Structure formats: structure tokens, C-alpha cells
Amino acid sequence: MKPENFNPPSIVPITSLVRFLVSLLAITAGTFAPLVAALKPDYHLDVDPDRMPAGYYSAETPAVLTIKSGETVEFDTLALMGLSDDNPEKFFTDNNISLDLPSVKKMIAVKKALAGKAASSAPLAGPVYVEGAQPGDTLEVRIVDIKSYTPFGINVGNPGKGGIPDVIPRPYSKVMKFDLKKNTAKFSDTVDIPLRQFQGIMAVSPTKERGKLPSRPPYPDIGGNMDNKHLVKGTTLFLPVQIEGAGFYVADPHAAQGNGEVSQSAIESSNTVTLQFIVRKDIHIKGPRAETPTHYIAMGFNEDLDVAMHQTIVNTIDLLKDVKGMNFFDALSLSSVGVDYEVTEVVDITKGVHAMIPKSLFHDDHPPAYWYKE
Numbered sequence: 001m002k003p004e005n006f007n008p009p010s011i012v013p014i015t016s017l018v019r020f021l022v023s024l025l026a027i028t029a030g031t032f033a034p035l036v037a038a039l040k041p042d043y044h045l046d047v048d049p050d051r052m053p054a055g056y057y058s059a060e061t062p063a064v065l066t067i068k069s070g071e072t073v074e075f076d077t078l079a080l081m082g083l084s085d086d087n088p089e090k091f092f093t094d095n096n097i098s099l100d101l102p103s104v105k106k107m108i109a110v111k112k113a114l115a116g117k118a119a120s121s122a123p124l125a126g127p128v129y130v131e132g133a134q135p136g137d138t139l140e141v142r143i144v145d146i147k148s149y150t151p152f153g154i155n156v157g158n159p160g161k162g163g164i165p166d167v168i169p170r171p172y173s174k175v176m177k178f179d180l181k182k183n184t185a186k187f188s189d190t191v192d193i194p195l196r197q198f199q200g201i202m203a204v205s206p207t208k209e210r211g212k213l214p215s216r217p218p219y220p221d222i223g224g225n226m227d228n229k230h231l232v233k234g235t236t237l238f239l240p241v242q243i244e245g246a247g248f249y250v251a252d253p254h255a256a257q258g259n260g261e262v263s264q265s266a267i268e269s270s271n272t273v274t275l276q277f278i279v280r281k282d283i284h285i286k287g288p289r290a291e292t293p294t295h296y297i298a299m300g301f302n303e304d305l306d307v308a309m310h311q312t313i314v315n316t317i318d319l320l321k322d323v324k325g326m327n328f329f330d331a332l333s334l335s336s337v338g339v340d341y342e343v344t345e346v347v348d349i350t351k352g353v354h355a356m357i358p359k360s361l362f363h364d365d366h367p368p369a370y371w372y373k374e
Contacts, residue, residue, distance in 0.1 A: 041074040041144075041274050043067065045125055047106055049113035052123040056212040057222065059205045059243045063129035066245075069279040072144060075125045077199065077253040078107055079268040082154045082173055085115035095152070095175045103150045103270060121268075122252040124215060127205055129245035130277050138283040139204055139246045141237040142371060145274040146197045151178045153185060153255045153269030163262035163346045176267060178255065185255060185267055195255050197271050200227045204239045205247025215251070217350035218301045220311060223288045227266070227345040228354055229257045230297060231290060234372035238280075238289040248277065261345040287311075289319060293370050296323060296357040299344070305351045312341060312353040324362065334361070 043065060051064050067073060082091045088111040092099055099105070114123055133139060156173045159165065176185040176193070184192040203223040206213050218224040223239050231237060239246075250273060257266030290297035298319045300311030313335060320331035338361050344352030359367075 042071040044074045045076070045128075047076045047078055047110055047123075047125075049110045049123070052110075052114070052125065053127075053249075054114050054117035054123050055215055057124075057127075057203055057205055057215060057224070057247075057249060058212045059208040059210075059247060061127055061205070061247070063127050063245065063247065064125075066129040066131065067277060068131050069133070069277065072274060072276040073128060074145075074272060074274045075250055076106075076149060076270070076272050077125055077251055078110055078123060078149075078270045079121070079153070079253050080107060080111050080114075080123070081121040081156060081265060081268040082175075083107065083111045083121070085111070088112060097152055097175075101150070107150070107270065122201065122215070124201070124249045124251040126249035127245075127247035128249075128277070129247065130279060131245070132279045133241045133246040134244055135207075135241055136284060137241040137246075138280040138285055139239045139241050139248065140278040140280050140283075141202060141239065141248070142276040142278070143198075143231060143233055143235045143237070143273065144276050145272075146199070146233045147272055148178060148180060148195065148197055148255055149253070149270035149272045151180060152176065153178065153267035154265075155263060155267055156265050157263040161347065162264035163260060178269075193256050193267065195267075196229065196232050196257075197253070197255055197269075197273075198229060198231045198257070199250050199271065199273055200252030200254055200266070201225045201250060202231070202237055202239070203249045204241055205243050205249070207242050215249075217348050218345075218352055219350070220287045220301045225252060225348050226288065226299065226301070226352060227252070227254075227257065227261050227348060228290070228297070228299065228352070229254075229259060229266075229344075230292060230295075230354070230356070234293055234374070236291045236371070238283065238285060238291075240285050240287065241279075246277075246279075250275065259342045259344065261347050264347050285322075286318075287315060289315070291370070293372055293374075294359055296359065298355040298357070299352065300354075301350050301352050303350050305343070305346065305353070308351050308353045309341065312355050316355040316357065319357070 218226045253271035254266040255269035298316040302308040317331040340356045
């Protein structure tokens, strides 16, 4: 829903003429426009608990920001897992984390403001209204930058949850401190985890007829809690627009995760993520797809992992037909001999599978340039 005469104080416009001209070039060139890394975002969307829908996506939630196609938004997103409603400070004191850190102060304030609300451990940022987006279009979301907002993260597991719900004997949590210069998390004295920050949740709003959709599971059409570890800086996500303006949400920040997310969680850690939004009238898809500098990614989601796999194979064939012009049989054959299928996650009620299609398989005479370069 587009807001009427509403300009939240937490949104700071920083558009410049240079940024406008480069955004215009990006729209004109489509997916193949190079991105100039030094450019600043057009808007910064700060954490505002009064305008953070907790626990659901809805076409009727008022937009917190209206942007033009090609513009870029920087979001602060919080991971509040491990913080209790009645005493969120205890998590930090128990783990020797200073209460004076600005990010910690913000996390405590937001947790208290959202106490008792659904999914308050991963509050949503959005929705963002993108001018010109209509049902049937595709929203191209370029992950321009993503970095840790806090120098620590947490991994948890509980009986009855995760990939082995019947085996976990008791709740546990493991807090990891980050070395942001090395871009690693200290798992133990002998184990460091490389940080590959990504957002677990990216979604467009569902149609009005579907009402409020819970934000915990992923969905085969709007995206949502996909928990796909490959959606890192430099990746492009494509989502099929369901309503006017798209109504984009982002949340559930992670610092690193293995495929499957088998314990129940990743390294849950707050991120600042910068996204560019482009309305694509020339692409028509049924569900989420992604592209990296090295791969195309097809996805499938279902409560039954076998069905999710089936959907991903079908979606891989559709992607190869659309992007490479293959017929059904060649696409199926290539899916079997050249594509890797990975379990995305098994912990969000609805399970996920994704297909990694290497671009190196294709020897195009004029391969399209990709917008992101290391």
C-alpha cells in the first residue's frame, strides 16, 4: 500500500544528481548495467519499532518508503535471537558484550518495544513501495553491499526444532565474536568461520486476498524466509510482483550459514544491507530466482523436501528455457549432468532446495556483462 502524505523521520534522503544519472543508466541498461561501488544510497531506512511489522506480510501494510525504479536503499536490520522480552540486557552481560555499544542499545530498545509480538527476534524492515511495479512484473533486487552491524552473533538449537528435532537433548546457544578485519567469527580457539553476510528474509507482498502471511516460512511465489546462503553481496534476486508497488520486505540478518541451517539457526547477527531496486517489465517469472557473477540459481519450497526438489528441477528447466533458450529435453539433461542441487534449509516449516547453474558451462559468443565485479 502506498502511503499518503507520509515521510517518516527515520528515512533520510541522500539523493544526488550523480546518483540519479547512474540510476537512470542502470534502468536503461537493464540487468547488464555496471554498478559504481563508490555511490551512496538514495535513502537510509533506520530501525523504527513503531513501523516494523512483526511476524507477517500483508498487502494492506502501509509502505514506510516510496522509491523510483533504479534507486538504492540502505537498511539496518536486527537479529534479536537470544534476547528475552523481560530482560534483554542479560544476554549481553552474560556474554561479556558492552551495553554501551550503539548497536546494543538499539537492539535492547527494539526488543523491549516489540516484546510479546510474533517473530520479534527477526523484525521486518518495510514494506518499500517501488513506483511503476505492477502485478506480472519482476522486481530485480541487486545486493549492492552487506556488512555486519554488530561484532557478534549467536547460533541456537532447541528440542523439537531444526533438522534433528527428536535428538537435541536440551536448548543450547553459542555466541561468537567477530574479527571484522579478518571477516571471521571465532567459533573456538581452533575454528574460525568465514563471514558471508546475507539476509534470510527478502520478499514482496502477497495479494490482498491472501491476508496476512506469517513471516517464518518461505513461499514459492513471494520469497520470504528463504535462508539462502548464496544471496550475498553481488547477487541479484528476482521476485514476481504480486501487487502495485511490489511492497518489498527485508529481515533476518545472518553473518554465515551452512546449506541446510540444520541446528535451527545460522550465525544470527544484525546487518546493514544496501539494495538497488529495478522494475523489470521484460521478465515474467512465477517464483524467486537469483544470479551471481558465476551462477544462475533456481529455487523451490515445500513442507515436503521431495516436493521442494521436484519444484526446483521444474524451475531450473524454466530458467534455462528463459535465459538460454533451451528446449525441455536439453534443459532437463543439463540439469542432471551439470547442475548442483543443494538443500537450502530444513528449519522453517517449509523446506527449500536450490539449484546452482554454473555460467562457465555456457560459451556464448557475446556473454552479457554482469553488474557486479569484485
